[in-house]
Amino acid sequence: MNRATVQDQLQELSLSLTRPSPDHRPLLADSPNRWLRALPYALALILVATLLPIDIVVLTGSYGLDGYPATVLSIAQTAPLLLAVRRSLPAWWIITAATAATAAVTLDSTPGAGPWPWPAATLIGYLFLLAALALRERGRTLLAVWLVTLFGTVGAAAAFPQRAGDAPALAVVLGGAMLLLGWSLRGRGEARRRLAEQEQISEEERALRTLLEERARIARELHDVVAHHMSVITVQADSAPYRIGGLPPEAVDEFAGIAAAARSSLAEMRRLLGVLRSEQGGPDKSPQPGVADLGRLVGTVAGAGVRAELSVGPEVDALLPLPAATDLSVYRIVQEALANVVRHAPGTQTRVSLAAEDGTLRVTVVNAAPRPGGARVEGTESTGHGLVGMRERVRLLDGRLDTGPLPEGGFRVAAVLPVTTPGETAP
Structure with a gap:
């Protein structure tokens, strides 16, 4: 030096x-x-x-x-x-x-x-x-x-x-020890504060990532729904002159314009959402699930030790077939609610019910309190990220979502979804 x-x-x-x-x-x-x-x-x-x-x-x-x-x-x-x-x-x-x-x-x-x-x-x-x-x-x-x-x-x-x-030596030694001790305590406090801040940032990033993933998933599923209906419109408009005889030339041109606009919109939508498909390894050709598949979904959780019952009110039949987006959202909400029961309260009694009133569909999933000493499947604390997807789907349909613990123990998920077009044909 x-x-x-x-x-x-x-x-x-x-x-x-x-x-x-x-x-x-x-x-x-x-x-x-x-x-x-x-x-x-x-x-x-x-x-x-x-x-x-x-x-x-x-x-x-x-x-x-x-x-x-x-x-x-x-x-x-x-x-x-x-x-x-x-x-x-x-x-x-x-x-x-x-x-x-x-x-x-x-x-x-x-x-x-x-x-x-x-x-x-x-x-x-x-x-x-x-x-x-x-x-x-x-x-x-x-x-x-x-x-x-x-x-x-x-x-x-x-x-x-x-x-x-002896006072000089004592003052120097004790003074150095006091400075070192205080500096160490301060460094430890700073490290703990930064760790807490980093954990908070990480938790917010995980919540944001979960939100974005769920929105991307909803966008992909809506792509399937919209693409199906746009394809139907295109086919119906193209075949209208052949199915309906005696159409004037103006009507034939109008149907041709509708078909062209539908094809253009479908192509543009596929280009915009193509990146979402590419991240998942290509398009999914399987049909989207809905209310008709809830019985099979409830049956699958029995293998995980959850005793689930499904109750569908007779007034729900009057709303069927549901709009495609609503039908899919009902299935996904019940699916996520049952998944949370399997993860955090295995072995509990769970009730899934669907009821209809004033043009709205109410979906309720209620599970009993976990058994004392029962082990969770994941063994981790709940972060609430599973509810993010439910809120996004309910918000998409202008509905309401109510979640929270029950006074006697257990948990309840209740979603109210408006059914605006009950006559829409499901895909």
Whole structure:
């Protein structure tokens, strides 16, 4: 290490002592506990109230100072402890200057009068000040503070060895230990805070990813529904002149325009949603499930230990066949609700019911409370991401979704879906 580098580092250390932390909040201000937030003020007040009279008595009785200078020096060495709760570095400057002045005026006192240059009360307050510094300032500033303490104390002891005793070594060692302990606690707190922030960010990212995946899934399924109906429109418009005799030329041209517009819209939709298909390895040729497949779905969860019952009210038959989007959404909502039961409450009694009223379809999935000591299939806490897809599907259909635990235990999922076009032909 060359001389220029050493000079730069020493200059940086000296600048650290003149640049206090911009954070002027009280120590422990981020604590959720009100008593912990008040703890630094309480400790500082107790120390000032205790050390101030002790310091005055020691300086006047043991060190032989007059009452007035002893009182002034004692106030200068203890009162800044209250300032240290918010601005620890300026408080350190004041107490350090007062300690140096006290050492200078007590130099001529009797060697056995008391520890020098650190009276006991002064050292106790100084250690509290170093703890406040360690919880607030940067590591470079703490190093500079300890070096000043080291060189000042050792220099005074070397210049006046007949006056100094064990106090210099004790002050340096305890001061370094206090700075190191406080710096370690601060680093641990910072690490825990950053970890909590990262976990929150990760949880939000997972929720957003789940939401986007569910929306993409809905878009793919809607593509199947819309593509089917657009294909039907195209075929009907193209075949209308052959199926219906005696059409005027204007009607034939109109049907041809409808067929062309339908084909163009279908091609444009396939281009826009092609990327969604490519991510899943190509189009799915299987038909989309619906209300007619709920019986088979309820039967499959029996193999996972869930005793599920399906109840379909007779008024639901009046709404059949449901619109394709509604039919598919009912199936997916029940599917996700049963999957949650299998994951988080296996072995419980579950009831799936469909009812219709005033042109709306109500889908309800209710499961009983989990058995005591029953193990979850996944063994993890619920994140609520399974409900994201339900909300998206219900929002798509302008419906309502109500989910939550029951007073007697268990969980309920209730969706109300409007059926606006009951006569639509299902795909």
